[in-house]
Amino acid sequence: MPDKSPEKLREYSLEHLRYEIQMLQETAQRLLHSDALHIDAVLKNAVVESCLVHARALGSFIYPPDDKRDDDVTSDDYATDPSTWASARGTKPPILKTLSFRTGKEIAHLTTKRLDDDDPAKRWPLQEIVETLHGLLKKFSALAAPDRLDPEVSRFIAGLRPPIETATSAVYNPLSTELETKLKFPTDVSTTVPMMGWPKPSA
Numbered sequence: 238m239p240d241k242s243p244e245k246l247r248e249y250s251l252e253h254l255r256y257e258i259q260m261l262q263e264t265a266q267r268l269l270h271s272d273a274l275h276i277d278a279v280l281k282n283a284v285v286e287s288c289l290v291h292a293r294a295l296g297s298f299i300y301p302p303d304d305k306r307d308d309d310v311t312s313d314d315y316a317t318d319p320s321t322w323a324s325a326r327g328t329k330p331p332i333l334k335t336l337s338f339r340t341g342k343e344i345a346h347l348t349t350k351r352l353d354d355d356d357p358a359k360r361w362p363l364q365e366i367v368e369t370l371h372g373l374l375k376k377f378s379a380l381a382a383p384d385r386l387d388p389e390v391s392r393f394i395a396g397l398r399p400p401i402e403t404a405t406s407a408v409y410n411p412l413s414t415e416l417e418t419k420l421k422f423p424t425d426v427s428t429t430v431p432m433m434g435w436p437k438p439s440a
Contacts, residue, residue: 239308243384249310251387254406257294258393264288265367285361288345292366293340296333299326299373315381322380330364330369371397 265285267274274281301311316322339361342350352359378386378394 241310241314243382246310246385247387250315253310254298255387255390255393257291257298258397260398261288261291261295261367261370264291265363268363274347285363288363289336289340289344289361289366292370293337295331295370295374296337299370299377300329300333312377313379315377315385317380317382320359322377324377325380326373332365332369337364357425 264284267280268288275390298310299312301309301313305311307340312322312326313319343352374394374397378391380389396426
């Protein structure tokens, strides 16, 4: 059986859970704030796909799948009282169900379920996905056993910034993976334009 002692879970949270959250944050930040990223469709698509894969991993961490393996580490492993945690997180939000399905069908595998370039449903609601995960991660941190979740990870989660309210634009580009993004360059990512918040990363 895998070692899921409090010490190992604490180490795991510091190295691996924090990594997933940080990658979600950093890829989302670049997609929302870096003009330079949107000039290069290949680079943008790679960052979009990375962001979504990390988002799906966190969704599966918070809501363990029915077919989870013994070596999977999930939020349930950290819960002081699993029933209290299950009640607090509630049922899996539709946006995370869609994220999991679409990431599997449109990124991880070649399938007939991939949406056409001109399908409005192809856009990824990045900010809503991140906002949903932020809220759930903060609930998780509040209810996790202190001897299992590293205090540094708790502080990191507490400091997560919510997506900033922005104006939305959509522009079509057949070479793009579609999000909802800010717009000075042709892109079909529907993201948003920040009014305040994260500093823009250097190009």
